[in-house]
Amino acid sequence: MKNFICPYCNHRQGVFNVFKIKPNQEFNCEKCNKNILPKFNSKIEKNWNKTIGIGIISSYFPTQISLFFKIDIFISLLVGFLVGLIVLISYTTFVYKTTFFLK
Numbered sequence: 001m002k003n004f005i006c007p008y009c010n011h012r013q014g015v016f017n018v019f020k021i022k023p024n025q026e027f028n029c030e031k032c033n034k035n036i037l038p039k040f041n042s043k044i045e046k047n048w049n050k051t052i053g054i055g056i057i058s059s060y061f062p063t064q065i066s067l068f069f070k071i072d073i074f075i076s077l078l079v080g081f082l083v084g085l086i087v088l089i090s091y092t093t094f095v096y097k098t099t100f101f102l103k
């Protein structure tokens with residue numbers, strides 16, 4: 001089984017579908033429109049709500065820490081944004097590589 005590929009037509013789903021799919025919720029293949037069920041890495045599936053929380057916190061805390069040390073507000077926000085972006089890219093890559101679709 002290959003990651004992120006429809007089991008019916010072998011079409012690789014676009015990477016941005018990482019944000020559309022949810023555990024135990026069917027998804028329509030972009031190409032053949034059949035219902036396929038995402039099978040996540042078990043760690044992601046168990047910690048689904050936490051994963052979203054970590055994403056929010058990871059961009060919130062750097063901003064707070066920067067503010068505490070009286071770093072310029074613009075730089076603080078930039079730091080928060082960059083950390084958030086890194087977490088987001090890592091998360092997307094991880095889900096994309098570890099998620100399979102079942103019939």
Ligand SMILES: [Zn+2]
Binds near residue numbers: 010032033034
């Ligand atoms: Zn398909």
